[in-house]
Amino acid sequence: MKRRAWIVLLSVGVLILLTYIPLLFVLFDSFKTSQAFVQNPFGLPWPLALQNYLIAWHGIARYLWNTVIVAALSLILGIPLAAASAYGFAKGRFWGKNVLFYLYIGLLMIPWTLTLIPLFVEVNTFGMYNSWLSLIVPYAAGSQPLNVFLFRTFFEGIPDELYQSARIDGCSEFQILWRIVAPLSLPVFLTGSLLLSVSIWGDYLWPTIVLPNHNLYTASAGFELFVQSFGITGARGLGPEFAAEVLTMVPIIVLISAGMRYFVSGITSGALKA
Amino acid sequence: MTSGKRQSRTMQFTLFAMIIPSLALILLFSYYPAIRSLVGSLTFWNGFDPPQFIGLQNFIAYFQMPGFGAQIRNLALLLLGGIVTLMVFPFLGAELTQSVPWMRVRRYVQWLFAVPMVVPQVILVAVWGYLLNPYDGVVDQMLSLFRVPPIQWLGNSHTALISILLIGFPWVTSLAYLVFLSGLQAIPQDIYEAARVDGSTGLERIWHLDVPLIIPQLRFVIIITGITMVQNFVPILLLTSGGPGNATAVPGLEMYQAAFSNSQFGFGMAIGTLLFLFMLVISILTLKFLKPQT
Numbered sequence: 105m106k107r108r109a110w111i112v113l114l115s116v117g118v119l120i121l122l123t124y125i126p127l128l129f130v131l132f133d134s135f136k137t138s139q140a141f142v143q144n145p146f147g148l149p150w151p152l153a154l155q156n157y158l159i160a161w162h163g164i165a166r167y168l169w170n171t172v173i174v175a176a177l178s179l180i181l182g183i184p185l186a187a188a189s190a191y192g193f194a195k196g197r198f199w200g201k202n203v204l205f206y207l208y209i210g211l212l213m214i215p216w217t218l219t220l221i222p223l224f225v226e227v228n229t230f231g232m233y234n235s236w237l238s239l240i241v242p243y244a245a246g247s248q249p250l251n252v253f254l255f256r257t258f259f260e261g262i263p264d265e266l267y268q269s270a271r272i273d274g275c276s277e278f279q280i281l282w283r284i285v286a287p288l289s290l291p292v293f294l295t296g297s298l299l300l301s302v303s304i305w306g307d308y309l310w311p312t313i314v315l316p317n318h319n320l321y322t323a324s325a326g327f328e329l330f331v332q333s334f335g336i337t338g339a340r341g342l343g344p345e346f347a348a349e350v351l352t353m354v355p356i357i358v359l360i361s362a363g364m365r366y367f368v369s370g371i372t373s374g375a376l377k378a
Numbered sequence: 379m380t381s382g383k384r385q386s387r388t389m390q391f392t393l394f395a396m397i398i399p400s401l402a403l404i405l406l407f408s409y410y411p412a413i414r415s416l417v418g419s420l421t422f423w424n425g426f427d428p429p430q431f432i433g434l435q436n437f438i439a440y441f442q443m444p445g446f447g448a449q450i451r452n453l454a455l456l457l458l459g460g461i462v463t464l465m466v467f468p469f470l471g472a473e474l475t476q477s478v479p480w481m482r483v484r485r486y487v488q489w490l491f492a493v494p495m496v497v498p499q500v501i502l503v504a505v506w507g508y509l510l511n512p513y514d515g516v517v518d519q520m521l522s523l524f525r526v527p528p529i530q531w532l533g534n535s536h537t538a539l540i541s542i543l544l545i546g547f548p549w550v551t552s553l554a555y556l557v558f559l560s561g562l563q564a565i566p567q568d569i570y571e572a573a574r575v576d577g578s579t580g581l582e583r584i585w586h587l588d589v590p591l592i593i594p595q596l597r598f599v600i601i602i603t604g605i606t607m608v609q610n611f612v613p614i615l616l617l618t619s620g621g622p623g624n625a626t627a628v629p630g631l632e633m634y635q636a637a638f639s640n641s642q643f644g645f646g647m648a649i650g651t652l653l654f655l656f657m658l659v660i661s662i663l664t665l666k667f668l669k670p671q672t
Contacts, residue, residue, distance in 0.1 A: 112477045119471060120490050122548045126505045127494065129516065142514060189400035196393035204397065211408050213601060213661050215609040217630050218654040221637045221646050222411035222418060225425065245407035248400050277392045306498040308612055313638060324500045328616070331504060342508075349501050360496045364489060367496075371553060372560035 127353075134160075134346035141342050153343055160347035163333070166319065167326025168355065174239050174322055175304045179297050182244030183251065186296065187289070190255030191281045195267065205256075208249040220313075227314055238314040239322065243304055251296040254370060258292040259285060295370035298363050305356045327352045412654075419648035424641045436648035440632075448624035449632060452539060453608070456628065459543040460607040464554055465599055471550030472558035473584060488559060494551045503613045506545040507532070532617055535625035542613055542626060554599045561592035593670040600668070604660045608653050629653055 133141055134156055135149035193205055223242060232238040262285060270280045286293075308324040315321060318329055330348050334341035360367050419436055423429035440446060471491060478484040509516045510531040518528045531541040546552075565588065573583050589596070611630040614620060620627035620635075629649050637646035 108477075109479045112474060112479070113483075116474050116478060116487055119474070119548050119550055120487070123491065123494060123551055126502075126509060127497070129509075130501075130505055185400040185403060188396040192393040192396035196390060196397070198390045198394045204401065207401070207409070208404065211404060213605070213657065214408075214412060215605045215653055215657050217609045217633055217650045218415050219408060219411040219650075220634070221643055221650060222414035223407065224637070225414075225643070226407070226411055241403075242407050245403040248404050252400060277389060277396065281396075302496045305496070306500075308498070308500045309615075309634075324498045327498070327504075328500050345504070349504060353497050353501055356496045356498070357493060361489075361493060364492065368488075368492060368556055368560075371556045 130346050130349045134343065134350045136343055138341060138343040156343040156347035157351070159341070159344040160330070160351055163330040163344065164323075164326050164348050164351060167321050167323050167330075168351070170236075170320060170326070171305055171322040174236055174243070175301045177236070177240045178243040178247070178304060179300060181240060182247045182300060183293055183296055185244070186248050186251035187255055187286065187293070188281065189248070190252045190259055191277070191285065193252065193256045194259035195277070208252050211249045212253075224313055233314055234316055234320070236320060239304075239311060242310070243300065243307075246303075247296065247300045250299065250370075254292055254296055254373060255289065257373065258289055262288060291366060291369075294363060295366040298360065298367045299370050301359065302356060302367075323352055323356075415647045415650050415654075418644055419651040421644045423644040423647075425637075425643045426641075429644060432644070436645045437652070439645065440648060440652070445624045445627050445632070449627045449629050452624075452626060452628050455539055456543070456607045457604065459539075460603045463543055463546065463549040464552055464603040464606060467549035468552045468554035468599075469558050471555050472562055473588070475559060476562045488556075491550050491555055495553070495556075499610075499612055500616065502545055503616050506541075507617050510541050510544070533622060535622045538618055538622060538625040542617065545613055553602060557595045557599055558592060561595035562588060565591050590671050593668055597664055597668050597670075600664045601657075601661050604657055608657055 132149055135152045135154070136147070137153040137156075140147060140149075140153070193201060227233050227238040227242070230237075232241065266284055267280060270284050275283070305323050307322065308328060311320075311322050311325040312328075315325075318326075321329060327348055331341075331345050334345065418429065420431060420433060421429035422432045422435070475484060475487050475491065478487055510518075512518060512528050512530045512533065515531070517531070518526075522528065529537060531537050531544075569587065569591075570583075573587055578586070609630055611628055611634065614626050614628060614631055615634070618626045620631050630653065633646045633649035633653070636642040636649065
């Protein structure tokens with residue numbers, strides 16, 4: 105028994121180490137000059153090449169701020185709509201409710217390769233092309249299925265007495281959602297917001313398709329643009345490149361570390377829908 | 379009584395109305411493009427002039443194009459690889475995490491495996507592209523310690539696809555890890571006690587007990603793995619653009635290039651439609667034949 109425990113711990117340790125080596129490698133080498141790096145990738149980062157971070161920050165700070173704004177606006181649009189809809193599904197008894205709900209669930213199984221091209225055309229038609237609206241609205245729409253599903257499950261868990269007593273007090277359905285249900289549902293709203301933020305932070309392809317104005321790029325697309333500005337081979341800007349990797353990773357890692365509980369609960373409850 | 383009934387009817391109407399804005403959003407930005415893609419796959423369209431109906435010609439043209447065979451082969455290999463990288467390793471990681479004897483350590487382990495999930499894919503691709511480069515890539519330098527000559531990982535048609543799959547090694551960190559873990563955590567302890575009394579070993583227990591009990595999670599992971607491998611061509615786009623030759627060409631990338639490099643919108647939508655139909659079949663088969671045990 106004891107021996108088995110040690111074997112488990114050792115294997116877990118090795119796997120964690122292997123998982124983190126590439127990330128630690130980036131962190132470690134982001135403090136080296138490109139030249140020191142080429143001479144010996146395994147050498148110590150001394151003297152600290154802090155100028156890497158200056159160059160990288162100068163290159164990508166704009167994209168990080170853009171992402172914060174785009175994510176915030178997508179959440180402001182997407183979360184309240186999902187909450188209202190989930191409330192309707194949780195408390196409504198109208199005809200056709202289940203069919204409408206399947207419309208949401210069905211979307212979770214459609215690969216976005218199907219919608220990519222027409223969505224691009226549509227964004228053009230609506231005059232959203234080359235503006236943040238072309239990100240915000242599709243992101244908010246894309247977040248509806250999972251969030252409506254998550255919120256509905258949560259709302260159904262709230263005791264019916266709360267709703268009833270609020271109705272007797274003369275609250276409208278909107279007031280119930282806003283004053284009674286929403287404050288109780290902050291954890292699941294946080295879950296939905298984290299999942300959406302992570303996917304916006306990591307989305308590379310869509311911004312590159314709809315934003316010819318590169319100044320509007322978000323984190324992933326902006327990072328790639330910064331890296332490619334150094335050219336493809338040679339010593340290139342390895343130091344600043346690694347520093348840019350760290351700067352692009354850290355905000356989202358910090359965010360998720362703080363909200364890990366909510367992030368995990370969102371993923372695991374989403375799994376049971378299948 | 380009548381007024382109560384009327385009140386209830388207004389209430390139901392309000393509740394229905396609350397669904398409408400969200401529903402409008404998905405109808406407009408998910409269903410409309412999806413249907414447009416299905417219809418548009420039957421047209422010749424360059425994105426500007428009015429589309430012309432051409433029946434199944436886009437599909438026929440795709441089946442007959444020179445790279446078609448290579449694209450299907452690569453997608454098949456990526457799907458096979460995905461079983462290992464997106465299912466087996468996350469599952470083993472989850473089993474190992476659950477075998478850690480101390481609750482507290484277990485929580486840290488879960489945390490450590492979960493955090494890298496949020497690292498943006500472009501960064502993972504940049505790091506692995508660097509680790510695998512043949513000039514001063516760390517992987518080749520490590521191998522040279524064992525006197526293995528440098529390998530042109532991404533530049534060689536035999537290893538390029540393997541290199542794409544290598545990204546994220548050791549592959550524990552993924553959505554599937556957390557999903558499997560939650561499934562394992564939900565298995566009641568007394569079932570394990572009973573298995574222990576029966577004297578079954580670890581591997582027997584995993585195969586006969588754990589796997590059947592996490593079928594709901596397994597169904598989800600199979601579908602997600604399929605969707606990921608079908609649609610995620612970003613690493614290929616950034617690292618090899620489908621090359622060398624056709625060594626890493628996949629249908630998703632072909633679709634992207636058809637639309638956004640060659641203005642063949644109808645052709646691109648035909649490939650998108652094929653991928654959708656493929657995933658539809660996979661999903662239906664999975665849900666039909668992999669039933670949770672009651």
